[in-house]
Amino acid sequence: MLQTVSESRAVGETQRAAYRCMLRARLLDDKFAALYRAGKIHGGVFLGRGQEALSAAIGVHLNKSDVFAPLIRDAAGRLAFGEPIIDAVRTYLGSALGPMRGRDGNVHRGRPQAGYLPMISHLGAMVSVVNGVLFARRLKGISGIVGVACLGEGATSTGAFHEALNQAAVEKLPLVLVIANNQFAYSTPTNRQFACADLADRAAGYGVESHSVDATEFSVCIEKLGAAIARARAGHGPQLVVATLLRLCGHGEHDDAGYIAPEMKNSPLGRDCLKVAEEFLLKKNLADAAQFAVWRSEAIREIEDAVAQAQREPAPDPYEEKWSALASEKLNELREEH
Amino acid sequence: MLQTVSESRAVGETQRAAYRCMLRARLLDDKFAALYRAGKIHGGVFLGRGQEALSAAIGVHLNKSDVFAPLIRDAAGRLAFGEPIIDAVRTYLGSALGPMRGRDGNVHRGRPQAGYLPMISHLGAMVSVVNGVLFARRLKGISGIVGVACLGEGATSTGAFHEALNQAAVEKLPLVLVIANNQFAYSTPTNRQFACADLADRAAGYGVESHSVDATEFSVCIEKLGAAIARARAGHGPQLVVATLLRLCGHGEHDDAGYIAPEMKNSPLGRDCLKVAEEFLLKKNLADAAQFAVWRSEAIREIEDAVAQAQREPAPDPYEEKWSALASEKLNELREEH
Amino acid sequence: MSITYLDAIREAQAHALRDDPRVFIYGQDVGAFGGAFKATKNLQKEFPGRVFDSPISEDAMIGLAVGAAIEGLRPIVEMQFADFSSVAFNQIVNQAATLFWRTQVPCPITVRLPFGGTSGGGPFHSQTPETIYAHYPGLIVLTPATVEDAYSMLLEAVAIDDPVIFCEHKFLYRHLKAEKLPTEALPIGKARIAREGRDLTVVAYSAMVQDAKEAATELAAEGWEIEVVDLRSVKPLDTDTIIASVARTGKLLAVGEAWPWGGVTAEVISRVTSEGFGLLDAPPQRLNAKDTPVPYHPNLWAAHRPTVRSIAAAARKILRH
């Protein structure tokens, strides 16, 4: 398909934007890993290494009025959707000023009122919540929006995934369900998770459209996600995207991923999408080495500033904490403790 | 495919056996409906009217050593699997001598130690239990067996269905999952239940084989179920059977099914499989009118005897009831009540 | 004209749909069919585009409701039977119940649970899961015992900013009748003295309130004056009203249709003894169902759960202390 000059310029801008989110996400993840090793983070640290292209490709195609339910490996998509780095850092460091105010941590963050849904840990559970937001928007007469829910291939084994995808199909909601098949669910390989030839084969059984994408291929990834999101936005109902990649880290930073065979790491699947993206941008003259260096140092400064700031910020104070899970003020007066 | 004389004789025998189970099931269901109207049954009554061909076609292909998890519309399959009519009657009438001893009722009956699993009400929940029985048999070195789990098309919307079918596929268990698409889940039509063109399209997404069958077609039904069950028995892994039919009754006997459009009732889907079977057997000289009359009167006597017997039998006695849900005798001594 | 408990539930939903454009109803067979119990009869016709049939996907039903609540709507979800909420358990306790606490965004969903035992219901159509929901932080659990409360509490449930588990007793559906719908009501979280007395406090909720009142009538013939407290809401639980009653009577019996381990009766006794120990002049007692699944056969069923007779017997034992 031929592109006009302005179209191809727009594509180039999107690619540059996506790359910058990938880079910022990678550096942010590296920082969290370092803080983890230094004992500065409580609980787990979960990285998106290898998944940045896919995740950024989602985020760059979303508008502020869209809905996004990222998962544990979506730092890049979160940034692309507009999450400020300080939100991520505050959540990991438990700052009282973060969006979760120390009540929840690490990847469990979001701002529901902004269409940015904070995951609960139970895999698959967020998809129907995205459906609900989309359903409500439709009831309110809002159209032209989409909702993206992210899952790993392991999460496709949950009942919640199935119920929600089917529900979206029945309601013909503008849901884009992105499955990152990164070959492992924690240590479990795909042959212990499903037996179909390709997870994209599931789409027909729900009556939804499907898209397969090699998520190590930077430009293809951006293009395909763009297409899937556009289909949903145009009213063609739910879109199932199945992306293939390899997790280039442990499940969490506590895990050395010794169970991933070297052959797999050395296969095309094991390519680092960030490197692929850099090569692509260089080749297409969308950035040069100097530009990369600037972006990198800008990102590092932004991250370091955020960390320094969050570390100075107050931790949540148990004595000021209200210790109630209820929104209704009048019911709080009745609450008892013992 | 050409059949030898003895093969075709065997097929004829299977068809006669299936028909008799269908007839007995229909008459038994009619009796339960009558008892319900007469106020003799507590709780709901659920009929298999229109589903007898499918259900019987399952049962006649199972051996005693197989596993069967029928659902609410499977009186015919239960009889074909070997359930004595008295078990059904005792359960509906709450006899203390029935397999559920009045603790559970109506369609919630079975004998797990005989591979005949008693459903819990929660739709989809029995499929993984069948998997477990098959998994255990494999661990014990038993092969050549199959397990059949029955569901309605409405139950395909449950997470339990999905998890269990996927689990069976991963373990390559000899599971035959039979979906009776009878067009309604209670009052809900299929377009509020799923959006795929055909539920059989789901098979590819699990990596299992699929079979579609018109369940109003008696002989085709028997043949196709036979084929599916044989594939599973021969080690080809889970088989998904999607059968098409119309529920020729209410959801339960309390429901007049006024929501089913007359056009649907009058369409080929609305044919009564029992009539189709009779015509088939007549045409093939597998039975004549006199034979039908004998079978009918035998069945009626058997049912009437069973009802008379069960009505004479003791009801469960709350004073003799142990009121413990535990198998461990020693823990029962510790139990407290208040 | 007389109005049943079930009518009241239908009317409250009609009222909510009429008054508040944010309200919608989602559940299996709730549309044209009007629901398994007819609690949404004609609502789809009266309120087009506001009442939706769902697939048999309890987990996704609650998920969708939470998403809609995030957008500011006020969904009412009908579970066909309370028993089937077990497959929505995760979305209720981990998604809906934690949302506000985690994000400060309220989650105003109402989950209607047709619950409780009826003869012939059996193990999977009789359950009373109020305890498991009350145990989790972030949920309001309501158990109306009268036609008036069924109406006004459901209206309040929809208005409340928190997720509400609304336990409607299936036995009361057609059994309880009132002359008219109420125009005022106690606030959520307040218990009600359903019958006054000075010899013994019987705390009950949902269908057991009726049984407790009948037992009180029976005991009145023997000269005892039994006070019956209708909890109305099991979470929050109105300890003050219970303790004030025990202060008058000195004696306490807590009655529940649920299983004996944990649950409402344990919570009631435990609060009263912690906070009002000195008021008691006899050991407080509980009466619950037996610790087995709910039996199908009417004979077993009647023996499994508290009855007027067993409540009266338990009361007599305390009174004679």
Next chain:
Amino acid sequence: MSITYLDAIREAQAHALRDDPRVFIYGQDVGAFGGAFKATKNLQKEFPGRVFDSPISEDAMIGLAVGAAIEGLRPIVEMQFADFSSVAFNQIVNQAATLFWRTQVPCPITVRLPFGGTSGGGPFHSQTPETIYAHYPGLIVLTPATVEDAYSMLLEAVAIDDPVIFCEHKFLYRHLKAEKLPTEALPIGKARIAREGRDLTVVAYSAMVQDAKEAATELAAEGWEIEVVDLRSVKPLDTDTIIASVARTGKLLAVGEAWPWGGVTAEVISRVTSEGFGLLDAPPQRLNAKDTPVPYHPNLWAAHRPTVRSIAAAARKILRH
């Protein structure tokens, strides 16, 4: 050599696999990886064909275990975290728990739940769901508090003919150590006097037993002798041992890490006051977690749950009564 609570759990499973060919293990990442907490480390290698990785399908995991139990096997299912058992809730309480009662066919499955709070765990990796399982008839719920009990109770759990919810505290995994594995043990259903005293009975279970003992040590310095009862099993609950202790001390504090509404502490207080009212010479008290999800931040987390300090403070209040 010293053995941790986690080692004990691994050893008990090795022992069960070795001694009983009917035992197998099923769970996410339990195979070559040895489980998220390494509780099944090397077991797949040592017992080929007996340890299986499952898909992320908690509902089907329990279903499969029930089917295998029907066939006479004795599956051990590991949930990766207790919190995720919420999506298996239905199969646990409605399938596994009802099987024997409905059919007389036993359902000997053991569901291992790595449970309880650790700093930084947050709302979905810290839960203590023992109450919801104990509420349902047909389940045994065990909460070992020592290395020895982790070992012997897990062995007994596998041997028992009923479904067992085995709550292993994640904080104790590496924190508790013993010199050797026990050769004998109290039977399931018996509580243990973890520390003797005559001034106050503190009833606790799981990780709270350690905190209660430390609080007792603190109070000993002030001259108080605190008796600590370790419940070991929350269902069945050993009322006799608790009441015998209260008979000696006259005072009761029930401590639990779970949420305040309902639950073990309510059940304990309620039983003691119903059955041993006259033994109490002060109002019995409870100490639970706060009624919110479990917070992520260590500061909030430490304030959310009972601690040595808050147990000691609650005890002092009762002692000064």
